[in-house]
Amino acid sequence: MCTANLPPAASIHTPAGPFACGTSIRLGLAAGGQLGPSLGSNGMWFPSSLWSRPAGGLAVHPHIALDRAKPGSLIVNRHGERFANEALSYHDFCEEVFRHGEDAVPAWMIVDRDFIHRYGLGVIRPRTRSLQPYVESGYLKAASSPEALAAQIGVPGEALARTIERCNSFARSGQDEDFHRGESAYQRSNGDPDRRLKNPCLGPINPARLHAVSLWPTPLATARGLVCGTNGEVLDQAGDPIHGLYAAGGDMQSVFGGQYPGAGAQIGQAMTFAWAAARHTANGLKQE
Ligand SMILES: Cc1cc2nc3c(=O)[nH]c(=O)nc-3n(C[C@H](O)[C@H](O)[C@H](O)COP(=O)(O)OP(=O)(O)OC[C@H]3O[C@@H](n4cnc5c(N)ncnc54)[C@H](O)[C@@H]3O)c2cc1C
Structure with missing residues (x-):
């Protein structure tokens, strides 16, 4: 069916x-x-990451509202480029994935170490001391440069470096010129209310402490x-x-x-x- x-x-x-x-x-x-x-x-959809539980079984973990819209993250397709506003609702984000088809499946959510410490990422809770078990299980990728991360996730290194740099410039100005992230009340409510941020959904990513998880469009209902x-x-x-x-x-x-x-x-x-x-x-x- x-x-x-x-x-x-x-x-x-x-x-x-x-x-x-x-x-x-x-x-x-x-x-x-x-x-x-x-x-x-x-269907109705959310992007999910797939975590093989140590005790057995696969967790299909939905990325609903806790991480995608937080500042200091971005999501790329297989060309190492953003293709949608990451802070859209989970359903609308997946409809964007379907519009881009195989290019965006899986999509890769890119963050840095501080992001995971502050907000968590998928099954990884905030303030988790060691990310090693997640890296060893293959759930989380880790690299000290965009090129090294790109090699692990199979996207072009130069493109990924450019994407991160461009997003960091948006974090400085507070304006996402490409996808208007953080411009609606819904998106901002899922961001970070820290008043020092120019935009609750935009923040810098440290290219020397990168992490990534793969996201898949999964149905929450039909x-x-x-x-x-x-x-x-x-x-x-x-x-x-x-x-x-x-x-x-x-x-x-x-x-x-x-x-x-x-x-x-x-x-x-x-x-x-x-x-x-x-x-x-x-x-x-x-x-x-
Ligand atoms: C992570 C997640 C979050 C969600 N959040 C929300 C939310 O916030 N709000 C919201 O409205 N919806 C939410 N949904 C969607 C919602 O949970 C589902 O749409 C809803 O539960 C569907 O209910 P249902 O009774 O139709 O089916 P189900 O809850 O799937 O129930 C069907 C039942 O039939 C049983 N069954 C199947 N085949 C047979 C058989 N041959 N013989 C006997 N029994 C059988 C199954 O075991 C199951 O118990 C969420 C879904 C997920 C996965």
């Missing part, structure tokens, strides 16, 4: 449980339901699902309710048309239609 419905650049790793593979949508289709129309990327009526009943091909069959949550076509109005949209939709469905069933039982 992922291959048929999600963008080719979407990560095969997701935070979904291993057995969540669309079984219930398929059951609904077999009972006569229909899939709604495709809604672009058919948007395409069974077409339902306002009571949560699944509708058949003719648009008539299938008696006794309900869907809610990710099994239901997004009521927001695949857009992402904000956090809570998925669980809000799930609760609302589950409630409507339960009331509808209860009313039906009362009448029987």
Whole structure:
């Protein structure tokens, strides 16, 4: 279902449980339901880094609001160039990734040692004393020059050095001339309120103490699902309710048309239609 419905650049790793593979949508289709129309990327997204836990298992760690917009970071594509405003919402940032396709998968988030100490990075918490375990596991890259880091992450060294230098000039002026990072209230609220900064989302990166993690576009929810009526009943091909069959949550076509109005949209939709469905069933039982 992922291959048929999600963008080719979407990560095969997701935070979904291993057995969540669309079984219930398929059951609904077999009972006569229909899939709604495709809604672009058919999902809501966040960029994630992939951490192999020492005790086993893969953590798909979302970079939602704690690090991407903080000052002193940037994200590059395989050409060593920025391709989007890093402080966009997680969903909008991933839509930018999809616009750039394979060039931006994986994307590389570049920071320096002080950044990790202050804000953390992905699974690494702020003030973590030794980064060695993360470097040894391959989660985190470390280098003492842009060229050395570029060689590790497979991007052109000169381009990466230029990108870091240009971002450092934006940090000095407080203006991101390329992608306007830190110009909206949402972005600034995820930045650093330190008053000494000209822009809460822009800060210098020390090119002699560099680190990087790879970011992959991963779904936080899917948007395409069974077409339902306002009571949560699944509708058949003719648009008539299938008696006794309900869907809610990710099994239901997004009521927001695949857009992402904000956090809570998925669980809000799930609760609302589950409630409507339960009331509808209860009313039906009362009448029987
Ligand atoms: C890190 C993260 C953060 C998020 N933050 C937010 C947020 O802040 N606000 C928000 O609104 N949404 C958020 N979401 C999205 C939201 O969590 C999901 O959209 C929502 O949980 C989907 O609910 P659901 O009931 O449709 O599916 P699920 O929660 O996936 O439930 C489906 C259940 O069905 C079970 N199942 C699967 N197959 C079978 C089978 N064959 N037989 C029996 N059981 C089966 C599964 O085990 C699972 O328990 C977030 C998602 C992630 C990953």
